[in-house]
Amino acid sequence: xxxxxxxxxxxxxxxxxxxxxxxxxxxxxxxxxxxxxxxxxxxxxxxxxxxxxxxxxxxxxxxxxxxxxxxxxxxxxxxxxxxxxxxxxxxxxxxxxxxxxxxxxxxxxxxxxxxxxxxxxxxxxxxxxxxxxxxxxxxxxxxxxxxxxxxxxxxxxxxxxxxxxxxxxxxxxxxxxxxxxxxxxxxxxxxxxxxxxxxxxxxxxxxxxxxxxxxxxxxxxxxxxxxxxxxxxxxxxxxxxxxxxxxxxxxxxxxxxxxxxxxxxxxxxxxxxxxxxxxxxxxxxxxxxxxxxxxxxxxxxxxxxxxxxxxxxxxxxxxxxxxxxxxxxxxxxxxxxxxxxxxxxxxxxxxxxxxxxxxxxxxxxxxxxxxx
Numbered sequence: 001x002x003x004x005x006x007x008x009x010x011x012x013x014x015x016x017x018x019x020x021x022x023x024x025x026x027x028x029x030x031x032x033x034x035x036x037x038x039x040x041x042x043x044x045x046x047x048x049x050x051x052x053x054x055x056x057x058x059x060x061x062x063x064x065x066x067x068x069x070x071x072x073x074x075x076x077x078x079x080x081x082x083x084x085x086x087x088x089x090x091x092x093x094x095x096x097x098x099x100x101x102x103x104x105x106x107x108x109x110x111x112x113x114x115x116x117x118x119x120x121x122x123x124x125x126x127x128x129x130x131x132x133x134x135x136x137x138x139x140x141x142x143x144x145x146x147x148x149x150x151x152x153x154x155x156x157x158x159x160x161x162x163x164x165x166x167x168x169x170x171x172x173x174x175x176x177x178x179x180x181x182x183x184x185x186x187x188x189x190x191x192x193x194x195x196x197x198x199x200x201x202x203x204x205x206x207x208x209x210x211x212x213x214x215x216x217x218x219x220x221x222x223x224x225x226x227x228x229x230x231x232x233x234x235x236x237x238x239x240x241x242x243x244x245x246x247x248x249x250x251x252x253x254x255x256x257x258x259x260x261x262x263x264x265x266x267x268x269x270x271x272x273x274x275x276x277x278x279x280x281x282x283x284x285x286x287x288x289x290x291x292x293x294x295x296x297x298x299x300x301x302x303x304x305x306x307x308x309x310x311x312x313x314x315x316x317x318x319x320x321x322x323x324x325x326x327x328x329x330x331x332x333x334x335x336x337x338x339x340x341x342x343x344x345x346x347x348x349x350x351x352x353x354x355x356x357x358x359x360x361x362x363x364x365x366x367x368x369x370x371x372x
Contacts, residue, residue, distance in 0.1 A: 088152075088350030090159045095138060095345050096338040133341040134167035138334065140347065143176025143213055147183035152348035154190050159346060161197045169200040171337065172220065173330050178211025178233060181287055187212070188294075191219040204330035205229045210312045214323070215291065218298040223324040224333055231318040234295055235310025236288045238280060244271045299323075 108116060137160050141149050160170060172191065178184065194201045203209070203220040210233035217223050217231070225231055247254055247269060254269040265276040265283070292308045301322050302308075318324045337343050 088155065088348055090155060091347045091349050093345040093347070094343070095334065096341075096343040099335065099338050099343075134169070135165065135342040135344060136169050136171060136337040136340070137164070138171045138173070138337075138343060138345040140173045140345075141176065141187070141216070143174075143179065143184070143187070143216075145179035147176070147179055147187045147212065150183060150187040150190060152350075153187060155348040156346045157190055157193050160199065161193065164197065164199050166198075169202070169337075170194055171202050171204055171330075171333060173204045173206070174209050174213060174217060175205070175207050176210070176213030176216065177208050177230075178213050178215075181212070181236070184212030184215055188216045188219050191216055195219065195221075202333065204333055205231060205324070206330050211235065215294060218295050222326065224326045224328050224330075225315045225318060225324045226329045227315040227327050229315045229318075230312050231315065231323050232307060232321075233310060233312040234291060234304075234308040236284045236291065237310075238284055240266055240268060242267070242272060243269050 139153065139156050141153055143149055160168075176184075191201065201220040202222040202224060203217040205217065205223065205225040206229060207226075208230040209217045209223075209225070210230055214232055214234065223231075244254070256264065256267060256270050258264050262276075262279050264270075265280045266272045288308075292304050295302065295308065296304060299322065303321075307321055307323060313321060313323065315324065315327050319327055334343065
């Protein structure tokens with residue numbers, strides 16, 4: 001029997017060793033408890049280690065991606081200042097020829113030799129009779145939040161206006177959910193150049209033409225949409241996060257200096273005021289009123305009290321409301337145009353350097369994070 005003083009309590013404790021016949025069992029229990037403790041300590045250590053390590057990797061990856069985005073943007077800006085933009089060109093594709101060649105390949109396998117010769121002879125007669133036919137030009141506009149495709153659209157429309165004949169027409173395959181008011185206003189103004197030149201235009205919507213996209217669509221003489229395309233959204237929206245309270249909790253001051261009462265109405269980091277919010281709402285209402293007037297100018301048959309509510313409708317309902325003139329896919333209209341005359345697809349292309357591509361990728365990433 002041993003006398004030991006407990007260092008924590010200061011009291012004497014009497015420890016009685018186990019009897020000889022219980023010593024092997026006690027030793028085994030002690031060994032098991034010891035290994036269990038070691039395993040528990042090791043598991044917790046590894047768990048903490050991997051948690052810290054994964055956090056470190058995530059933070060490092062975030063910093064690296066941010067640096068690459070910023071570096072790409074800076075490189076693109078620097079290059080654009082050092083070197084003039086590479087001149088682009090309008091590429092022209094004969095779509096009717098492509099459609100007919102595909103059909104010819106099928107017919108070649110479908111008919112026997114005798115019928116194939118007769119078919120080819122008939123095609124030659126048809127081709128010879130195609131002199132002085134009217135021409136349809138096909139454009140594609142796929143809009144992002146900034147309506148970036150307007151830079152190509154303006155070049156394509158300029159080219160068409162230079163060569164179009166009185167009976168020529170333009171098809172615009174349009175896909176856009178809208179975006180910035182000023183850039184989509186510019187895109188709509190580009191399409192109005194076709195009206196000014198008295199060139200008939202038709203907008204084709206397979207998926208979506210909403211908000212700024214619909215603003216573009218109404219400038220056309222006709223709007224054709226697929227049955228499940230989304231159209232309308234004649235409204236205006238503004239949304240912005242505010243980090244003021246988050247900064248306050250961390251004792252971080254944000255200072256902003258302006259000249260002019262409404263130079264800045266709402267802000268990301270400052271404290272927003274009721275008067276600033278009211279001014280922003282006033283500006284949104286004014287923009288909405290101009291949007292309504294623009295739509296009414298080109299589609300006076302619409303009941304704006306019903307359709308200018310910010311709602312969007314699928315093709316069938318959009319046809320009932322007068323937002324579109326016909327239900328069909330763009331493919332149907334394109335093939336029909338190819339049967340009536342020449343069908344030329346125009347696409348303005350400009351080669352981009354690596355820094356420009358990086359800058360564009362950074363901009364698109366920013367748009368996806370903050371606007372979608």
